[in-house]
Amino acid sequence: MVSVDNEKDMQHYGSFRDRAATINDDGSRSWIYPKKPKGKKTKQRWIVASILLSLLFIGPWIKYKGEPFLLFNILERKFIIFGQLFWPQDFHLVVLGIITLIVFVILFTVIFGRIFCGWVCPQTIFMEFIFRQIEYLIEGDFNKQKKLTRQSWNFEKIWKKTLKHLVFFGIAFLISNTFLAYIIGIEELKALVTNGPIENLGTFIALLIFSGVFYFVFAFFREQVCFIACPYGRLQGVLLDDQSIVVAYDYKRGEPKGKYNPLENRSATGKGDCIDCQNCVSVCPTGIDIRNGTQLECINCTACIDACDSIMDRVKLPRGLIRYASERGISEGKNKLFNARSIAYSVFLTLLLIVVASLFTFRSDVESTILRVPGTLFQEYGPENYSNIFKIQLVNKTRLDMPIELLLESPEGQIVLMGDPIMVPGGQVTESNFLLVLPKSILKSSNTAVIIGVFSNSKRIDAITTTFIGPNALDY
Numbered sequence: 205m206v207s208v209d210n211e212k213d214m215q216h217y218g219s220f221r222d223r224a225a226t227i228n229d230d231g232s233r234s235w236i237y238p239k240k241p242k243g244k245k246t247k248q249r250w251i252v253a254s255i256l257l258s259l260l261f262i263g264p265w266i267k268y269k270g271e272p273f274l275l276f277n278i279l280e281r282k283f284i285i286f287g288q289l290f291w292p293q294d295f296h297l298v299v300l301g302i303i304t305l306i307v308f309v310i311l312f313t314v315i316f317g318r319i320f321c322g323w324v325c326p327q328t329i330f331m332e333f334i335f336r337q338i339e340y341l342i343e344g345d346f347n348k349q350k351k352l353t354r355q356s357w358n359f360e361k362i363w364k365k366t367l368k369h370l371v372f373f374g375i376a377f378l379i380s381n382t383f384l385a386y387i388i389g390i391e392e393l394k395a396l397v398t399n400g401p402i403e404n405l406g407t408f409i410a411l412l413i414f415s416g417v418f419y420f421v422f423a424f425f426r427e428q429v430c431f432i433a434c435p436y437g438r439l440q441g442v443l444l445d446d447q448s449i450v451v452a453y454d455y456k457r458g459e460p461k462g463k464y465n466p467l468e469n470r471s472a473t474g475k476g477d478c479i480d481c482q483n484c485v486s487v488c489p490t491g492i493d494i495r496n497g498t499q500l501e502c503i504n505c506t507a508c509i510d511a512c513d514s515i516m517d518r519v520k521l522p523r524g525l526i527r528y529a530s531e532r533g534i535s536e537g538k539n540k541l542f543n544a545r546s547i548a549y550s551v552f553l554t555l556l557l558i559v560v561a562s563l564f565t566f567r568s569d570v571e572s573t574i575l576r577v578p579g580t581l582f583q584e585y586g587p588e589n590y591s592n593i594f595k596i597q598l599v600n601k602t603r604l605d606m607p608i609e610l611l612l613e614s615p616e617g618q619i620v621l622m623g624d625p626i627m628v629p630g631g632q633v634t635e636s637n638f639l640l641v642l643p644k645s646i647l648k649s650s651n652t653a654v655i656i657g658v659f660s661n662s663k664r665i666d667a668i669t670t671t672f673i674g675p676n677a678l679d680y
Contacts, residue, residue, distance in 0.1 A: 225491030225501060226428060235353070236427055237346040238336075239486040243510025252323055253333040264385035264393070269603050271631065276386050282631075289601045289631050293571040297563055304556045309436075311549040313443045315541055316528075317450030317498075321437070322505035327421075327429050330379070332489060332505070335372060335422045342368045346486065369423060376419040380411055427490045431501045440500065446531040447543050451504045453484075453495045453526050454534050461495075464519050477521050484508035484526060494526055570606060570628065571599040572658045572666045577637065582674050589617075590647065590674050591639045596626075598658075603630040606660045610638060613667065614655040617642040640672060647674040 228234045266273040268287035275284035283290040283298070290298065309320055321328055342364055343349045352361055384407075385393045401408035421429060431437050444450065462475035470477070478495065485493045487508060490501035494508045512526040533539035542550075577593040585591035600606055608626035610619045620639040628634040640654065651671050658666040 224431070234491070236489065236491040237349045237353075238489045238491075238507070239346045239483075239511075240340055241487045241507035241510050243513060245506040246510050249323060249506065250333065253329050256324065256329055257333070261382055264382065264390040271603065272389050274386060275389060277389070278387060289603075291571065291599045291601065291633075293599055294567070294601075297560070297567070300556070300560050300563065304553070304560055307549065307553045307556060310439075310443060311546065311553055313440070314445075314448060314546050314549055317444060317448050318437070318440060318502065318504045321430065321434075321503035322451075325503070327434070328503060328505065331422055331426060334375060336489075338371055338375070339368060342371070369419075372423045373415065373419045376422065377411070377415040380415040380418055383414075384411060427501070430490060430503055437500060437503075440498075444498065445543075445545070447533075447540055447546075449528050449530050449533075449539060449541070450498050451494060451502060451506060451509060451526065452498065452529045452531065452534060453478075454524070454529065455495070456534055458495070458525050466519075477516070477525050479515065479519060481515050483511040483515055487511045498531075567601070568665060569600070569602045570608070570658070570660065570665050571601065572668060573597045574656060574668045574670050576670070576673070582672075585639070585641050588645070589641050589643055590672075591620075591641045592672050593622075593637060594640055594670070595635060595637050596658075598626070598628045598634045598636075600628040600630055600632055600634070605629050609659045611657045611659060612640065612654065613657045615642065615646050615652070617646075617654070619656070642672055642674070644674075647672075650674055650676045 223229075226234050226236060263274050264272065271287070271289075272284055273287055275282065277283065281292045283294075312320060339349065343352050352364060355361055381393065388396075396404050396407060425433075458476040458478035460474065460476055461478045461480040462470070462473070464479035464481075484495065485491075485508075487510070488494070489505060489507065490503060492499050492501045494502065506528075509526050509528075513523045516523050516525060530539050574594055574596045577595050580593045582590045582592055596610070598608060606628045608628055610621070610626075612619050618641045620641060622637040622639060626634065626636050640656075642652065642654070646652075650673065652674060654670055654672050656668050656670065657664055658668065
């Protein structure tokens with residue numbers, strides 16, 4: 205519950221709406237036509253978006269030592285992240301990395317609110333800096349878009365709407381191909397394109413379906429994603445507190461609202477700095493009024509900040525009526541970045557980073573697994589020995605071919621390879637069978653622990669403990 209200390213606070217908190225901005229009184233969809241924002245923060249967001257989009261489309265073409273720099277091949281369970289190979293055996297590292305990223309986003313949200321959504325989120329980047337810009341280019345700014353929607357289906361409306369949706373689907377198809385390149389690699393994608401859709405009909409149909417879903421989201425679902433489908437948006441209620449820095453309206457300074465009159469002294473008439481121009485509402489991509497306080501739909505895109513600052517410049521009032529601030533910062537006049545909760549998150553995040561960095565540092569170049577061949581028992585190997593058949597699976601996480609040698613470290617015995625010497629090509633998985641031979645004289649029970657050393661170029665890279673199955677000691 206928010207305490208209300210004075211009349212300005214009462215007016216501010218009493219103006220909350222009771223329904224979503226995209227729903228009309230009769231329950232029908234209310235389409236949002238945001239005004240094209242301009243200003244300092246919009247330019248900064250353009251720079252961030254341009255960098256992220258460039259990285260997205262250039263990423264599949266970047267190679268490191270002959271391999272993609274980024275690859276998420278779910279089909280073959282092969283992942284390359286920043287040039288480093290990862291296999292299913294490294295899944296724990298991926299999970300820890302994702303957990304660390306989530307904690308980082310949570311920490312950022314606790315301190316800076318939903319800034320991720322407005323500046324980095326792919327939904328916002330695609331919507332505001334690709335699809336929305338095409339809409340502005342073809343249909344015009346928000347007033348022209350509203351007019352075009354209201355008018356009857358004449359030639360102008362048909363060609364503009366048709367062109368817009370064709371371009372929308374074309375971009376959705378291009379983005380879908382880019383995502384596919386991250387999964388199968390750019391060379392495989394080139395081969396699919398060269399061979400044509402008929403040769404790879406299943407993949408082409410899947411690509412069209414994905415493109416259709418992508419097109420639907422940005423042509424029709426749009427801002428609904430941010431407060432209906434996005435779980436992160438729902439987390440705001442438990443992550444934000446009155447010390448979180450968010451895009452906020454300074455109701456202390458702005459209330460009570462009043463139309464601008466250049467001939468009057470606003471302080472003398474008791475009016476606040478807000479002239480109720482509605483510009484902050486016009487530019488909002490989710491259709492809210494930021495003057496009602498922090499809301500579920502607000503993605504902290506800062507469009508309202510630029511809109512308000514431009515109006516303040518015109519009426520010769522100080523900027524910052526809408527700005528990055530906390531609720532406590534507005535009510536008390538000072539912002540405090542860190543509190544007990546944010547410090548706790550920071551400590552936890554630091555510990556996670558140390559753990560993840562340590563695991564990556566001590567990550568082995570070769571992952572080895574030794575298992576007894578299913579369905580086999582011990583066999584006599586000459587008059588004085590018993591043998592077991594084992595299978596070794598080796599995952600080479602480097603790009604160099606690695607010769608592998610197996611040595612029995614404990615107890616006394618020998619390893620006999622069943623086939624050629626083991627060579628594991630770079631970035632591949634190799635399996636090989638071998639006999640583990642132990643003298644009968646050292647077997648004291650039906651299960652004997654053995655240690656097998658895995659060596660490459662005379663360097664010990666792993667040691668595996670397994671069990672040798674023999675007859676019960678009483679049987680001989």
